Amino acid sequence: MLVRVRYTDNSSGTVDNSIIQRLVRAKEIREIRRSTGWVTVGSNDPRKERGDRRQSRGTRRCNSGLIDIYV
Numbered sequence: 633m634l635v636r637v638r639y640t641d642n643s644s645g646t647v648d649n650s651i652i653q654r655l656v657r658a659k660e661i662r663e664i665r666r667s668t669g670w671v672t673v674g675s676n677d678p679r680k681e682r683g684d685r686r687q688s689r690g691t692r693r694c695n696s697g698l699i700d701i702y703v
Contacts, residue, residue, distance in 0.1 A: 634646040637665070638661065639661055
């Protein structure tokens with residue numbers, strides 16, 4: 633999947649999501665476009681902003697409580 637990015641030189645483009653981690657580590661990109669808007673690399677944690685809804689591996693929340701999916 634292609635993802636829109638803004639580079640550190642203020643240019644923009646699209647890159648394959650498989651190379652985003654490499655570009656972040658190399659400090660070549662400044663922002664990444666998500667469905668909720670632009671996320672600044674290094675200063676925004678999109679999971680904290682939306683209230684990290686992920687659960688630990690092996691359990692999932694349901695209305696009836698926790699269910700162990702590895703039984």
